[in-house]
Amino acid sequence: MTTTRTRRVLLCVAAAAAVLCGPAPAASGQPPQGEVTWSVVPAKADGPDGRRVVDLELRGGERITEHVAVTNHSPRPVTFAIDANDGYLTDKGLFDMRAADVTPTDGGSWIDVPETVTVAGGATAVVPVAVAVPDHATPGDHPAGVTASLDTLSGQVRVRNRVGVRFNLRVTGDLKAALAVTDVHATYEGSWNPFAAGTVTVRYAVTNDGNVRAAADTGITTSSPFGSSTWTDGAAPRAREVLPGGMRQFEARVPGQWPFGRIGATVSVTPGAVDGAAAPPAAEPVTATVTTWALPIPQAVLSAVVVLVLLLLRVVRRRRRRRLETMLAEAKAAGRAEAARAQQADSVS
Structure with missing residues (x-):
């Protein structure tokens, strides 16, 4: 027992020495x-x-x-x-x-x-x-x-x-500015409020096929059977920059669009200057056109509700008219019967 106790004491001392005398942590540079x-x-x-x-x-x-x-x-x-x-x-x-x-x-x-x-x-x-x-x-x-x-x-x-x-x-040398518009998609997002216009969301890609960086100066024109409207990208030129050989995806939301059928969206892009740098060489704008359909679902629902209400009112009026006619007929019949009884009583007396 003494030997076992001695061994335990020695192990504890050794463990303490290992903690106190162990290697110091390496200094970080x-x-x-x-x-x-x-x-x-x-x-x-x-x-x-x-x-x-x-x-x-x-x-x-x-x-x-x-x-x-x-x-x-x-x-x-x-x-x-x-x-x-x-x-x-x-x-x-x-x-x-x-x-x-x-x-x-x-x-x-x-x-x-x-x-x-x-x-x-x-x-x-x-x-x-x-x-x-x-x-x-x-x-x-x-x-x-x-x-x-x-x-x-x-x-x-x-x-x-x-x-x-x-x-x-x-x-320096032969500098060329050339942007291309590809992968254009348009979707209509309507409001469930039949008296509020919806929004056309246009997603498109701009590729720089030239050899100088340029800002994509973008305008989008939407057209429908009831008119057209134009949206211009007001973001800072730095946010619209496209590097040579590069491609950027953009998204635009054009509000004020009523759901009256077919809506066309034309995207027009022109190379512009970036961050006060010299304007890129003049280049013609490039355009791409897509169409989307805006179905007047809220307006159709409202119209259906109005028609249904009018039909119900018409039915109610007809029933009231028939009820009044029946009541009048019954009153006339009752009056005639009463008159006949009175005449019969006079003849008997």
């Missing part, structure tokens, strides 16, 4: 994920210059050095990875870059940046961005971007958080 915030903006060699994006118009074979400023808003030094890649628009029209592990094939491949930059807490570091356009680069727009990123762990998954600057790279 980066602050925890929630404490790191940073920003990246266009800059000159001496610091941020107030631009929102970098717009460059270059010739084939031209080289230029731009800059971006990386500001570390965290209290401790942070080392950020610097990447450049091709740019694209998301389904919602937001600018984004290909992932860092994707090899750039267009404008992103023309950009050379340092692999990393270390920025002191609360400080700003300016990063040089070398842009070298190939000698035989095709004229037009080649969107790209530069990001400063930081890898963090979310459980067992490594997540890369990126903040970047958009680079609009345009190669």
Whole structure:
């Protein structure tokens, strides 16, 4: 028993020693994920210059050095990875870059940046961005971007958080603006209130077949047997941007449409300028027309109800008239019978 008790004491002491003397946790070279915030903006060699994006118009074979400023808003030094890649628009029209592990094939491949930059807490570091356009680069727009990123762990998954600057790279030469409208569909959404107009929803795709970015300046004209109306897309040009070779899906709701049968919807799109940039080369608008049917169901129901009420009123009036006629006939018969009885009584007396 003494031996067993001694063994237990020794095991407890060993366990305590393992806890107190075990290896210390490894020190992290980066602050925890929630404490790191940073920003990246266009800059000159001496610091941020107030631009929102970098717009460059270059010739084939031209080289230029731009800059971006990386500001570390965290209290401790942070080392950020610097990447450049091709740019694209998301389904919602937001600018984004290909992932860092994707090899750039267009404008992103023309950009050379340092692999990393270390920025002191609360400080700003300016990063040089070398842009070298190939000698035989095709004229037009080649969107790209530069990001400063930081890898963090979310459980067992490594997540890369990126903040970047958009680079609009345009190669001079034969520029062409060309938008196409495809996949147009129209549907009617009526109101159950027979005295309220409905809405025609038009869904369509815009494809950029040119070589410069453009905003889809869109107008939709609806027509019915009782007239027509026009709707113009009032969204900011940035929200209507389509990049060369890209395609965007759009949706428009045209109110004030009465359900009186066939409704035609004509979509007209013209290339327009984006964000104050130079207007794209003039191009004729492109159009596409579809039709939809607006059935006057609420109005038909209301008409049926009105007709039914009128029929019921007519039936009620007929019944009342017959009842009155019957009552009058009975009253006349009763009067004649009474007169006959009175005459008979007079003759007897």
